[in-house]
Amino acid sequence: MIRLEVKKRLHGSQGDFYLEVSLEVKDKEFVVVFGPSGSGKTILLRMLAGLETPQEGYIEVNGEIWYDSKKGINLPPQKREVGFVFQDYSLFPNMSVFENVAFGMRRKDPDKVMELLRLAKMEELKDRKPNTLSGGQKQRVALLRALAREPKVLLLDEPLSALDHETALLLRDEIKSFQRRYGIPTLMVSHNKEEVLRLADKVIRLVNGKMQAYGKPKEVLFSRVWSPKFSFQGIILEKQRMDFIYLLSIAVGSEIVQVVVDQDTANSVNVGDTVLVSAKAFIPVVRKVHSPHLST
The missing domain is CATH 3.40.50.300 (P-loop containing nucleotide triphosphate hydrolases)
Incomplete structure (x- = not known):
């Protein structure tokens, strides 16, 4: 003990x-x-x-x-x-x-x-x-x-x-x-x-x-104290258009995940951007956190 x-x-x-x-x-x-x-x-x-x-x-x-x-x-x-x-x-x-x-x-x-x-x-x-x-x-x-x-x-x-x-x-x-x-x-x-x-x-x-x-x-x-909804932060490696949807390949640590997004979301992000991906009612929401293309 x-x-x-x-x-x-x-x-x-x-x-x-x-x-x-x-x-x-x-x-x-x-x-x-x-x-x-x-x-x-x-x-x-x-x-x-x-x-x-x-x-x-x-x-x-x-x-x-x-x-x-x-x-x-x-x-x-x-x-x-x-x-x-x-x-x-x-x-x-x-x-x-x-x-x-x-x-x-x-x-x-x-x-x-x-x-x-x-x-x-x-x-x-x-x-x-x-x-x-x-x-x-x-x-x-x-x-x-x-x-x-x-x-x-x-x-x-x-x-x-x-x-x-x-x-x-x-x-x-x-x-x-x-x-x-x-x-x-x-x-x-x-x-x-x-x-x-x-x-x-x-x-x-x-x-x-x-x-x-x-x-x-x-x-x-998986407690609500830690995270009330599923979320992770990663860097966009690739953006692909597939018919009427877009597929983002995102590096999260040593793993790569793919997320389906609409055209407006796809247009708002670029390869190299750091994004926050969260899911509410199983619908992924992608928000840009940082863009390496912006000058400081």
């Missing part, structure tokens, strides 16, 4: 704001922290790990106080028994796969290391150095190293964002399988809605340091 209530002043692109989170995570729960960049998601994980210090509040894990501003308690990171997986892997380049996995263990256990490597189907790579591994293999090693610590809390900071889509899908399933197998309460930062739906037991929607919503994935992602 994780219980925390923390507050910390942060410096954002729009000025200073406070990160304020009150949260309970039960045993074996997988909680995803979701929301726009600069909202304090990674800082929340770093405060749990002891790498950042809140200005006030408390952090309690399995009945042990890790931080309490009133009592003057602040355990250092090495005493918090946290497994932390970073986006950039953070492997030791001069160590083998086996040595990287074993590095964080409180009690060196070669059999435990090999068990983890076998579960990840990496036992044949045990003597390889990180620079000879693919991105997915490196992230597996980072995950196994975190699990080898037998942590009380597992923290994942966008562990799949640097991987190609197919590799990310495979590793996503492995993360869930390992988390369930070892029953470790887990917090993960993600910007990917599919990851949220597939991995999370609960989701925190964090915006400008505030918990806008907290609950089951579908409750949070």
Whole structure:
């Protein structure tokens, strides 16, 4: 069980704001922290790990106080028994796969290391150095190293964002399988809605340091508090005329969607424009947000 209530002043692109989170995570729960960049998601994980210090509040894990501003308690990171997986892997380049996995263990256990490597189907790579591994293999090693610590809390900071889509899908399933197998309460930062739906037991929607919503994935992602109607913003890649209608091809992140619009709407936008597409009663409405053709 994780219980925390923390507050910390942060410096954002729009000025200073406070990160304020009150949260309970039960045993074996997988909680995803979701929301726009600069909202304090990674800082929340770093405060749990002891790498950042809140200005006030408390952090309690399995009945042990890790931080309490009133009592003057602040355990250092090495005493918090946290497994932390970073986006950039953070492997030791001069160590083998086996040595990287074993590095964080409180009690060196070669059999435990090999068990983890076998579960990840990496036992044949045990003597390889990180620079000879693919991105997915490196992230597996980072995950196994975190699990080898037998942590009380597992923290994942966008562990799949640097991987190609197919590799990310495979590793996503492995993360869930390992988390369930070892029953470790887990917090993960993600910007990917599919990851949220597939991995999370609960989701925190964090915006400008505030918990806008907290609950089951579908409750949070599709709640009226977040979005009263379907909408997304993207850039027009192509405009095609088809009989009496127009078809817009719009880039949204790494995806491309096509939207049918009338002639008036098509005439009001051009390739390269940033547009907001929203749907009300299943009728798409396209509004231009920005045009690169306009001089500033």
